[in-house]
Amino acid sequence: xxxxxxxxxxxxxxxxxxxxxxxxxxxxxxxxxxxxxxxxxxxxxxxxxxxxxxxxxxxxxxxxxxxxxxxxxxxxxxxxxxxxxxxxxxxxxxxxxxxxxxxxxxxxxxxxxxxxxxxxxxxxxxxxxx
Amino acid sequence: xxxxxxxxxxxxxxxxxxxxxxxxxxxxxxxxxxxxxxxxxxxxxxxxxxxxxxxxxxxxxxxxxxxxxxxxxxxxxxxxxxxxxxxxxxxxxxxxxxxxxxxxxxxxxxxxxxxxxxxxxxxxxxxxx
Numbered sequence: 001x002x003x004x005x006x007x008x009x010x011x012x013x014x015x016x017x018x019x020x021x022x023x024x025x026x027x028x029x030x031x032x033x034x035x036x037x038x039x040x041x042x043x044x045x046x047x048x049x050x051x052x053x054x055x056x057x058x059x060x061x062x063x064x065x066x067x068x069x070x071x072x073x074x075x076x077x078x079x080x081x082x083x084x085x086x087x088x089x090x091x092x093x094x095x096x097x098x099x100x101x102x103x104x105x106x107x108x109x110x111x112x113x114x115x116x117x118x119x120x121x122x123x124x125x126x127x128x129x130x
Numbered sequence: 131x132x133x134x135x136x137x138x139x140x141x142x143x144x145x146x147x148x149x150x151x152x153x154x155x156x157x158x159x160x161x162x163x164x165x166x167x168x169x170x171x172x173x174x175x176x177x178x179x180x181x182x183x184x185x186x187x188x189x190x191x192x193x194x195x196x197x198x199x200x201x202x203x204x205x206x207x208x209x210x211x212x213x214x215x216x217x218x219x220x221x222x223x224x225x226x227x228x229x230x231x232x233x234x235x236x237x238x239x240x241x242x243x244x245x246x247x248x249x250x251x252x253x254x255x256x257x258x259x
Binding site: 009010013016025033036037039040043044047050051053054056057060061064080083087088090091093094096097102105123126127130 | 139140141142156159160162163166167170174175178179180182183184185187204207208211212214215218221222223243246247249250253254
């Protein structure tokens with residue numbers, strides 16, 4: 001096991017995401033960082049696309065119609081999943097920052113991720129059937 | 131993975147990260163969790179398909195609380211994401227002068243985004259008449 005996984009340097013960039021030899025904390029870190037990067041990218045893309053709303057109904061409704069296909073919905077599904085995972089993982093980070101559950105981070109992480117899986121399934125069903 | 135001093139088990143400011151920035155990221159987190167839950171439920175579970183059409187969105191924005199909530203959401207999420215992104219940049223150990231440029235770029239980008247998003251939210255609200 002390499003204890004230097006999380007140590008910073010440009011060369012180690014990919015090692016942040018190396019899943020080999022990790023325990024729960026390492027997985028929590030990978031999930032948090034991947035979802036952070038994905039959500040940040042999506043956020044600004046999302047705000048840009050929403051600019052269509054200022055133009056009027058044609059552009060915006062046309063764009064929505066374009067996105068009503070299984071591939072685009074699968075992409076949106078990834079964003080929703082990333083948001084749920086990042087948000088619930090964040091609950092653990094905030095709680096432990098203020099001294100709650102510091103010695104039970106693993107249980108906290110597994111419980112929150114179980115809740116995340118359930119929420120992702122609920123949204124998945126809705127998004128692919130609505 | 132063995133824990134060491136470089137990887138604390140509890141969130142803390144990174145070296146080179148102002149404590150206030152770190153604290154803002156921590157404090158905006160729970161606020162964003164609530165706003166994201168509202169955002170996802172409104173956009174996916176209201177009505178038949180969620181808020182999907184231009185008309186749906188304009189109608190939703192007629193309640194003045196909605197643009198206020200969305201602008202709060204916008205400012206919080208942009209701040210949180212850019213502080214988080216800066217944290218990732220810090221992990222790449224940038225040179226001081228490069229970090230300074232990145233900091234300014236992020237401030238300008240963040241402020242412009244919030245101004246643009248606020249204009250957009252108010253524009254949508256004004257379409258409801």
